[in-house]
Each structure stands twice: as structure tokens, then as C-alpha cells.
Amino acid sequence: MAETGSQFDCIAVMGVGLIGGSIALAAKSCGAARSVIGFGRNRDRLAAAKSHGVIDEAATSSDDLSRAGLIVVCTPVDRIATDVLAALQATEGTSTLVTDAGSVKGSIQRAVDLEYSGDRFVAAHPLAGSHHSGFEHANASLLPGRLCVLTPRGYPTVDDNVQQVRRFWERLGMRVRLMSVQEHDKTLALTSHLPHLAASAVASLVEPAILEYASTGYRDTTRVAAGDPELWSAIFALNKPEMLRGIDRLVSALQQCRIALDEERHQDLRGFLQGASEARRQYRDDPSRPDDGT
């Protein structure tokens, strides 16, 4: 398939929110799809997304899905497995591919595998987001330059369907990495899910009465704790084994500091902070990082 033409004549996006809307906009502007059908539970919201120009067409029944060459499932993480299965079922007997945008991969793949043994589903996790939600904040520039992790069932084997889905995400400007679901879930537990839980735990200890003594350290360390409890408790539950391991490691690091502090082993405490500081500076000083002021 030539990169100059559209990769798909038509794709469908299930769940037209911030991510789904951004994928819809990017797919059209990057030539990954000629047209985008939006699919969602709320007809009014879907009609509004259409009139905002985020999607070309609002699906009225699951029959509309069979016209799509690719279906991208962008619903909340605890609904993805069900929606992927619905998409696969609605397109049974076709060559329509299905991918998703869920931030946990193992539990979704296991739930899908229980009822589907074909090769049309290729799981994905585009690492992009924003404090905002809703298609009104959708933006074609949310994705380019960011990583998208694919966790194909047969990894490290890569078949044609995986290649096609890979090409789709790359066409949106994303840098694609392939890994196993286990590696994905362990990595994201440490880089995303555990930081969120730590931020929430710190925020839970600071009573409103003393908030006026909080400064930029509190502000940044706890920022993500303001996020949606529904979404994050679902993520933690879906990534349970890795989160349990991560919490144990975090508690162990804190206990190690507690003992050093209690026994006045200042060298050990300073050494711990030094290691953490060096690790964090590697992130900050990485020239490929798009954000600055970090």
C-alpha cells in the first residue's frame, strides 16, 4: 500500500472522547483513513462530535461497523474487552481489523481470548493523554511523536495484521514499540500506575486546613491525584498483579528510608536520594523529550 494514498477507505472509532476524537482527526489529516464512522452509546454526543467535524458519520447500528477496514476501540478501560468482542462479532467473516487504546493490556487480551481465537485483534496503547476529556478537546496533534505500544497475541511473531495495525499507528505520527502484554503491564505499572497511587496516597494525608502551607513540591507531586477515581481504580484492578508487586517495592523503598532515618545512617539516606535524583535527571535531560520545564 502506497503511503501517499489512504491506508483505509473507512475506519470506525468506538468511544469518541479525547483519545478517540484525536485518533479520528489525525487519521483523516494523516491520510490513514478517508472517512471515520463514530460509534458510541450516547447518540446526542455522537451527533455533536459529527457537527464539530470530529467524525464524518455517526453509526446508528453495529451493522455500520462492517463497512470499516479498522475499528479502534477507545472506550473506558474496563469496557474495552466487551467492546472489542462486540466489534469482532459484528464483523465476523470479514477481514476488518480491531485495535484499542487501553492503558492495561494483559487483562483485556485474556478476556478477549476466552471468546475469540482469530487473528483480527491487535492490542495497542497509545501513550498520550491530557487533563481534559471529551471530543471537544480532541486534537490531531496529541499523538504525533508519542509512543504507541503494540502487544500482539503471538509476540514476538508478527503477522500481516500486526503489520497493518502498526502501519496505522505510525501513519498517525506515533513511534511504535512491540512487546508482550506482561512487559507492557509491568512497565506501565512503574511509569504510570504506581506514580498515580503514590500521588493519591500523599494527597490523602494533607488535610484542607494545612493546604495553604503546600507549595510547588506538593503541587507537582500530587497533581495527578485530582484525576478520575473511577478510571484509575479500574486501571489498578485490571493491572492487579503488577500493581501489587509495585506497591510492595514502593513500600519497601520507603521502609528502607525510614530505617536509615531512624538509625541516623545519614550516608545511606543521602545515597538513596542521590540514586533517585540521578534517575530523575536522566528523564529530565533526555533531549528527545518533547516537554520541557521538567
Added chain:
Amino acid sequence: MAETGSQFDCIAVMGVGLIGGSIALAAKSCGAARSVIGFGRNRDRLAAAKSHGVIDEAATSSDDLSRAGLIVVCTPVDRIATDVLAALQATEGTSTLVTDAGSVKGSIQRAVDLEYSGDRFVAAHPLAGSHHSGFEHANASLLPGRLCVLTPRGYPTVDDNVQQVRRFWERLGMRVRLMSVQEHDKTLALTSHLPHLAASAVASLVEPAILEYASTGYRDTTRVAAGDPELWSAIFALNKPEMLRGIDRLVSALQQCRIALDEERHQDLRGFLQGASEARRQYRDDPSRPDDGT
């Protein structure tokens, strides 16, 4: 003393870095002092601060301190008690006041009390800072609008010296609060020191190899972990009892989440995140907060 004239003819700043330099600049621009003597261990740095216009004069010996009506000790937190005692000794028999800018108060006050029983020292903690250090980044606008906590030894009794020192910090544009050293150290453990330790613990778990999968959640939650290990291990050690209590509470909150997750009590986990989210939103939505994008 009329607010239109200068409060002090001359003040001295010990430790002319980011905070000391900002106090020097603000004191002159707000009319808190007509002139500022800088005092420090490194003569070259002090001469440079003078040629940058941050201070009017570089002290050459501790005799110069006796010309100051107020001495503000802005040295690193683990040197403050020693420097406060040196300042009190150099000005023995005068009415020169001494204040400081340390972010821990109890251990400093206890160390001073061991060798000094007079009433010329009034401890302070201006809640202001920046990622930068050094007088080159000093800025008169770092302090206005921020809180400054005074922890006078006789609190809640407030004598004339406390009033004078209070007036000085207010003259710099700061909003002054008075409290006991215990209340200060407990409050700051939760709003500042514990967030820093949590950020460091999270950062310590994320190996360089997976840093490319870190996104804005990691970035903000761990930002302060890049800070100076020397400074922060000193702060933790000086605030040991409150830090030990704080770590125990943080570990207990994390264990509570771990148990809820392990036993699949989703309602409890969501409830915990909900509480943390509401606490954090109170900070974000406070209209008096100077920073936005929080």
C-alpha cells in the same frame, strides 16, 4: 516606626544564595532596609553578589554584623543553628535581632536554646523557592504574596522583638502566620518533606531502560526528586520525628490500597482515590493560589 521610612538602617544577610539574595533585593525595594551587608564563607561569591547589586557591602569579619539592626540567616538548613549562634554572639550586648529562613524549625530552636537564653532570635520560614540556586537567580518578586511562618520561642506569647521581625517579613510582602515549632514541623512534613520522599521513592523504581514509557504523570509526580540529595537528607534528618510519623502514615495508606486491591474490594479502592481526588481539587480550585495549571 512609620511604614513610609525604612524599618532598618542596615540589615545583614548570612548566606547570599537564591533566598538570601532575594531577601536582600526585596528588603531594599520594599523599604525594609536602607542597606544590606552580605556575609558568607566564599569571598569571591560575595564580591560577585556585590558587583551584581544584590548586596551593598560584603562583610569582611563578624564585627561588621554589629552594624546591622537585623541579621537574616539564610545558610543551608544544617548550618543555620551554628550561624544563628555566631550571629547572636557577634552582636552580644546590642539589640540586633536575628531571624532565619530554615525549612525545619524545632531542631534549630533546640540547638540555639542549648547555648542562648535571650530573646533576640525569632525563627522564621519563608515558604518560597525555585528550582534554581545562587544569587544570580535572586529576585525581589520571589517573596511577595507567599506565606512566612514565624515560630517564636514563647509562642503564643508575642513580644516586641517578634513584632519587629514580623513587620520585617510583612514589609517584604509576605503573609505572616505564627505557630509553634511542633505545629510547623508536623505541617511541613506533610505538605513538603513527605511529598519529596514519595517522589524520590517512585523515581528510584523506574530504571533508565523504561524511562521512555514515562509520561506526564511520572514527570510531575517525580519532578522534585531531581533536587539536591544533600539538602533534602539534611531536612529529613532535622525533622526526624515528624518524618518517621509521616512515613508510617504514607505506608499505611499504601497498604490499605494494597489490601483493597488484593481482595478486590473495588468500592474501597475507588473511595480512597475519590477522597484523595477531592483533597487535591481543594488545592487546585483555591482562587488565592498564585500558580495555575495545577
